[in-house]
Every structure is written in C-alpha cells, then in structure tokens.
Amino acid sequence: MAEVSGNSFIPESLPGYTPDIAGQIGLLWELIKAPLIVPFLRFCVYICLAMSIMVFLERLYMGVVIILVKLFWKKPEKRYKWEAMNDDLEMGNEAFPLVLVQIPMFNEKEVYKISIGAACNLSWPADRLVIQVLDDSTDLVVKDMVEKECIRWASKGINIRYQIRETRGGYKAGALKEGLKHDYVKNCEYVVIFDAILDQNRIFSDGPSVSDPQPGYCTCTSSLEVWVHIFSWFAFLDCGVNSDECLLTRMQEMSLDYHFKVEQEVGSATHAFFGFNGTGGIWRIAAINEAGGWKDRTTVEDMDLAVRAGLKGWKFLYLGDLQVKSELPSTFKAFRFQQHRWSCGPANLFRKMVMDIATNKRVTSYKKFYVIYSFFFVRKIIAHMFTFFFYCVVLPLTILVPEVDVPKWGAIYIPCIITTLNSVELRGHSIYCSIGFFFENVMSFHRTKATFIGLLEAKRVNEWVVTEKLGDTLKNKSNNKSTASKRSLSKFLGDR
Numbered sequence: 001m002a003e004v005s006g007n008s009f010i011p012e013s014l015p016g017y018t019p020d021i022a023g024q025i026g027l028l029w030e031l032i033k034a035p036l037i038v039p040f041l042r043f044c045v046y047i048c049l050a051m052s053i054m055v056f057l058e059r060l061y062m063g064v065v066i067i068l069v070k071l072f073w074k075k076p077e078k079r080y081k082w083e084a085m086n087d088d089l090e091m092g093n094e095a096f097p098l099v100l101v102q103i104p105m106f107n108e109k110e111v112y113k114i115s116i117g118a119a120c121n122l123s124w125p126a127d128r129l130v131i132q133v134l135d136d137s138t139d140l141v142v143k144d145m146v147e148k149e150c151i152r153w154a155s156k157g158i159n160i161r162y163q164i165r166e167t168r169g170g171y172k173a174g175a176l177k178e179g180l181k182h183d184y185v186k187n188c189e190y191v192v193i194f195d196a197i198l199d200q201n202r203i204f205s206d207g208p209s210v211s212d213p214q215p216g217y218c219t220c221t222s223s224l225e226v227w228v229h230i231f232s233w234f235a236f237l238d239c240g241v242n243s244d245e246c247l248l249t250r251m252q253e254m255s256l257d258y259h260f261k262v263e264q265e266v267g268s269a270t271h272a273f274f275g276f277n278g279t280g281g282i283w284r285i286a287a288i289n290e291a292g293g294w295k296d297r298t299t300v301e302d303m304d305l306a307v308r309a310g311l312k313g314w315k316f317l318y319l320g321d322l323q324v325k326s327e328l329p330s331t332f333k334a335f336r337f338q339q340h341r342w343s344c345g346p347a348n349l350f351r352k353m354v355m356d357i358a359t360n361k362r363v364t365s366y367k368k369f370y371v372i373y374s375f376f377f378v379r380k381i382i383a384h385m386f387t388f389f390f391y392c393v394v395l396p397l398t399i400l401v402p403e404v405d406v407p408k409w410g411a412i413y414i415p416c417i418i419t420t421l422n423s424v425e426l427r428g429h430s431i432y433c434s435i436g437f438f439f440e441n442v443m444s445f446h447r448t449k450a451t452f453i454g455l456l457e458a459k460r461v462n463e464w465v466v467t468e469k470l471g472d473t474l475k476n477k478s479n480n481k482s483t484a485s486k487r488s489l490s491k492f493l494g495d496r
Contacts, residue, residue: 042404060421100190163178170296180288245328267318311356346376348461384444
C-alpha cells in the first residue's frame with residue numbers, strides 16, 4: 001500500500017503529490033471535484049432554479065391580481081349591500097353590538113399607557129365596550145403600574161378589566177384563551193385584538209347593517225366597522241410609526257407593505273386566504289369558538305386560528321384603507337428574534353396542518369391548493385430557502401467551480417424582474433427595493449434556519465421572545481433629534 005507520512009494526508013505515490021499542505025489541499029480538490037463536487041453542485045443549481053421559477057410565478061401571479069384589483073375590482077362598499085348605521089332612539093346604544101377589546105401585555109413598560117389610553121378612547125359607545133388588559137408581566141413594578149393605569153381609567157367610568165394569570169402557559173394564545181372564559185365576555189359579539197400598538201383610535205366608526213343576508217356568511221342585525229357583519233373577522237393595514245428611524249425600520253416597512261398591500265389584498269380579493277396579523281383584527285367570537293379557540297401549539301397562534309376558521313367555512317375581509325400604527329423593531333437583535341418567530345411558526349403550523357387542509361371537505365379545491373402551495377409552501381418555506389441557498393451558497397460556489405454553468409435567466413433576469421415587480425407594486429418604496437434585495441439575503445440565513453427548526457420541530461421551535469418596544473422613549477428621541485436640528489440650524493444662521 002502507498003505510504004502516508006505524518007505531514008501528509010494523501011499517498012506520496014499519487015501523481016502530482018507535493019509535500020506542502022496547500023499543494024495537497026489543491027490536489028485533493030482536483031481529485032474530488034469532477035466525480036463529486038461538479039455533479040452535486042449542478043444538482044443544487046437545478047433545484048434552486050426550480051425554486052426560483054416557483055417564487056417568480058408566485059410574485060407574477062400576485063402582481064397580475066393586484067393590477068386587476070386596482071383596475072376593475074370594486075371596493076367593499078360597492079360589492080356588499082349595506083347602509084349607514086344610525087342611532088336608534090328607542091334602543092339607544094343597545095343598537096350597537098357589545099365589543100370586547102383584548103390587549104395582551106408582557107412587561108410593556110414603555111407602551112402600556114399608550115395602548116390602554118388608545119383603547120379607552122375608541123370611537124364607540126363606552127357602555128358597549130369592554131376593555132380587557134391581559135397582563136402576563138413578570139416584573140412586579142410593571143405589573144403594579146399597569147394595574148394602577150387600569151384603575152385610573154375605571155374611575156372615569158370606562159369598563160376596563162385587569163386580568164392576570166398564575167402561569168404564563170401558552171404565551172399570548174394562552175392569555176387570549178383565558179380572557180374569553182370570563183362571565184362578562186359571554187354577551188360580547190365581537191372581540192378586537194391589539195398588540196401593544198400606538199394608535200388604535202381609527203378602528204371603530206359607523207358601519208352597515210345587514211339588509212339581505214347571504215348564505216354561508218355570518219350575519220347579525222347590527223354591525224361593527226365596515227362589512228364585518230358578514231365575515232368572521234377582518235384585518236387592516238399595520239404601518240410602522242417609527243419607519244423613518246433608521247435603514248432597518250425602512251426595510252421592515254417595505255417588507256410589511258408588500259405583505260399587506262399585495263399578499264393580504266390578493267388573498268382577500270380572490271376569496272382564498274390571508275394570514276391574520278395579531279396587531280389588528282376584529283373577530284366574531286362565534287368564529288373563534290367554532291374553530292376550536294386559541295391554541296398554543298405554535299408561535300403564530302393568530303395564523304393557526306385563521307386557518308382553522310377558514311377550514312370551517314368562515315369568510316374573511318381585508319380592509320387596507322384602515323391603518324393602525326405599530327412600532328417596528330429598531331435593533332437588529334429584536335428584529336432577528338421577531339423574524340425567528342415569524343419564520344419558524346408558519347413552517348411548524350404547515351407541518352401540523354397540511355393533512356387537515358388537504359382532506360378538508362368544506363372548502364374548495366382551489367382554496368386548499370392556495371393555502372398549501374401558495375401561502376405556506378412557496379411563501380413561508382421555499383422563498384426563504386431559495387434566497388439563502390441560491391444567492392448565498394450555490395452562486396458563490398459556482399465561481400470556484402467554473403464547470404458548473406448557471407443560466408443568465410436564473411441568475412440575473414428572474415431576480416431583476418422580481419425586484420421590478422416589487423418596485424411597481426410598492427411605488428412609495430421603489431428607491432429601497434434594490435437595497436431590500438441585499439437586506440433579504442442577509443436575513444435569509446436566520447429565516448431558513450428558523451424554517452428548518454419549525455419543519456423538524458427542533459429545540460427552539462416554541463421559543464418566544466417578546467419584541468422590545470421603546471414607546472414614549474421613541475417619541476422623546478424623535479423630539480430630541482428635532483430640537484437638536486433646530487438648535488444647530490439656529491447656531492448656523494445666527495440671531496437673524
């Protein structure tokens with residue numbers, strides 16, 4: 001047998017052998033490249049090209065639907081029969097449905113006052129509103145402050161309830177589920193769920209009443225906001241109050257705008273499905289109960305409930321004209337933890353529900369295909385993996401292996417078309433779309449890792465880290481910047 005010396009890891013009798021380590025590594029690379037590396041890398045290229053076509057067709061489909069919606073789709077007020085809700089002199093405020101507002105909190109020191117105050121100032125008859133603060137705080141000081149704030153509003157005549165639990169089991173889903181068990185909730189017809197957002201006072205207004213109920217839709221004699229009477233719940237646009245703080249928040253706003261203005265709008269317009277977002281939505285309590293209530297089996301309890309309600313035949317409506325301002329993570333650490341939850345949760349939910357969706361007999365085949373393939377498989381799994389493996393792994397490796405050829409249409413044309421589509425669909429953010437392309441590549445590693453954790457149900461599958469918020473600190477920071485800017489300008493111009 002050929003001898004291998006202590007300073008070598010390949011046989012000395014091998015043609016081209018050199019005693020130095022760098023030469024041996026180069027020789028070993030040449031030996032394994034043709035039979036192993038090249039075929040494997042070509043296979044990876046083919047897989048990535050297939051994924052790129054899937055992502056491209058999905059983006060193209062959504063782009064076409066959005067164009068058709070903008071050109072031909074009637075707004076909800078023209079699609080559904082409704083009439084303005086008027087005060088009933090005989091019934092008074094009894095004509096308005098009783099609404100429960102739930103605000104789940106966990107050590108929200110910076111934003112608890114803003115959230116509670118905004119909920120208590122909603123434009124809805126005070127005696128037809130129940131505010132429920134679900135406080136899971138572990139910080140006793142914060143807990144005491146939240147309770148005192150609730151007492152302060154209760155002294156003003158607001159029907160506000162401060163609820164705590166012995167344990168934090170189930171995280172937010174557990175708190176929401178526990179909140180619906182109280183006796184004073186039984187008469188409530190709707191539940192509004194808010195995270196710790198900054199401006200909730202645009203949600204309630206005069207809405208319609210049902211004149212001609214349609215079979216298969218949930219109906220009531222009076223309504224809350226526009227058209228919610230014929231749907232199980234509706235969601236509305238979530239916009240970042242601190243989107244101009246830094247480049248990170250601008251990138252997030254662009255991504256969220258695409259999610260709401262394109263993905264959510266397409267799902268709603270085609271009567272397929274769109275994932276409920278916890279920062280803003282109004283549910284019929286009957287829909288929650290029929291769907292099986294809140295479950296804590298994943299970190300996307302809102303999406304879980306929306307899927308189950310959709311499989312029960314409940315209808316959904318997205319209203320992009322209504323906006324609720326919320327705070328975006330302004331540090332990379334906070335954003336990374338948030339993205340882990342948002343990527344791991346849907347992948348884990350897909351694993352748990354794919355067979356339930358496929359075998360369901362109450363919804364159409366189109367809707368089942370849309371939820372399984374489009375909503376979950378392409379957007380929540382393939383999109384993350386394709387971005388990471390193709391742009392961050394496969395393409396760089398093809399530079400080291402020139403024998404592997406990547407078609408121009410896959411490496412250049414498709415990414416450029418996708419970026420162009422995003423620029424057209426997000427006209428207000430077109431300047432950031434090219435930067436967003438690189439930003440998504442940076443985040444793709446974290447999202448891909450989280451996706452695999454969700455699919456495999458690995459150790460961190462149910463990890464829940466509450467997103468850090470700044471609240472009033474953010475306002476003060478913005479005001480300080482403005483003041484500092486004015487001072488510097490005054491110094492530059494002098495007393496003139």
